[in-house]
Amino acid sequence: MEEILRQALVILRATWQHRRLGMLVAWVVGAIAAGVILRIPDKYEASARIFVDTQSILKPLMSGLAVQPNVEQQVMMLSRTLISRPNVEKLIRMADLDLNLNGKAEREALTERLTKTLTISSVGRDNLYTIAYRDSDPGKAQRVVQALVSIFVESSLGDKRQDSDSARKFIDEQIRNYEKKLQDAEGRLKEFKLRNVDLYTADGKNSTEHLSELTNMLNSSRLALREAENSRDAMRRQIVGEEPVLLPEAPGADSGVSLPEIDGRIDTQKRNLDNLLQRYTDQHPDVVGARRLIKDLEDQKRQELIARKKFAAANPGSSVSNNPVYQQLKVSLAESEANVASLRARVSEYESRYRRAVDLLKTQPQLEAEYTQLNRDYDIHKKNYEQLVTRRESAELSGDLESAGSVADFRLIDPPRASPNPVAPNRLILLPTGLVLALVTGLFAAFIASQIRPVFFDGKTLRDVTGLPLLGTVSLIPNEARRTKERTSLHRFLLATAGLVIAYGAGIAMLTFLSQRAA
Known part of the structure; x- marks a missing residue:
């Protein structure tokens, strides 16, 4: 550290020896810097402020119906x-800037x-x-800003209408393509349903x-x-049996005689009575009514048998075929045969349907x-088609919304105006900078001169630089005349330095006064 301080002191002493050259360079550089700073042309600034209002009342009203562009991002x-x-x-x-080009x-x-x-x-x-914009001519600066404001407003959303038209044309073309696809899918679906009409029933049941x-x-x-065949067979047995049942018999034989019409009704009522007894008691009105009806039917059957016996007794020579009861049985038998044939046709049809249903299953x-x-496929084409139609309507609304011109409103807050006073260069900052530059340049010039023409101030430095042995040193004792000369030289240097600083200070004071007076 001590060696570093010694070397720094040596350099400073060597530089001090060339202080007059450094001061001369500082004055020259300071004068040149001051001249350049004072000759820099003044710059006047013209400016304007524009406010872009993106909060349109149409924006919330058309939300969900039209495509809402990000106006803020577009403006940015x-x-x-x-x-x-x-x-x-x-x-x-x-701005007519090309007139003199x-x-x-x-x-x-x-x-x-x-x-x-x-x-x-x-x-x-x-x-x-x-x-x-800044320019040496305030009028030119104002024209430039005015032109740029016009371009900014005119270019706000210039190409959006063209973009909407292109998007709508593309969507229309896609809609036509999907219309054709949808028609083809509907045709294939219709042909399938016609080919396989058995898959669908009127009530919508599956197979x-x-x-x-x-x-x-x-x-x-x-x-x-089977029930109809059994009833028909019973009638046949009554008609073609070995002993006709219509002839009078011994007492007590009425219970074995069958009358199909009455017996069928009696059987039906007995089954109904059994069902009622499973749910109600014997005193229930429906049970009592069913028993009374069965008793009336049995009485009717006995009366019918008594009438047949009386007829047989009154006409002992009549044949069975001429018996009206026999004729009635024949008619009932014919009806039973027709019913059996009808039921057979129904069973045959149901069997055929059953086989077709099994094959179809x-x-x-x-x-x-x-x-x-x-x-x-049909659902996908239909969904895409409906979405495209919706998008087309949205695109049309978006185009109309853009044509309305109220998506973004450009407002000129401050019209283009040029400042009456120059805004550049800032000479109050440049002049101190020029002074510092002059002083640094003078110091650097003195240092360079000390390096070009080095001077040794002690024996150690001389011995280190030359590498020769040093026998001794002779000190200089200055006399009064030399001391007076050195003091005079120092005073001149200080006066030159102070003069440079005072000159720049006067210039700064003058500029400050003029700027305040102009304001």
């Missing part, structure tokens, strides 16, 4: 891409300069934008339920057929899979 992107080469060239024409090179230079100096900045988060219903109906029809899984696939 527009502000960032507004200063493009085509817009700058358009701005040059609008000679050749393409000057136009290119002006375009590049405007691209670098034009500024568009966002103020906070309230969609407030500031457009600014399993339909087969179960056919099985029940077939069993019921077979049971009714075997192939039903494959048919159902084919139907499901057809129905799935």
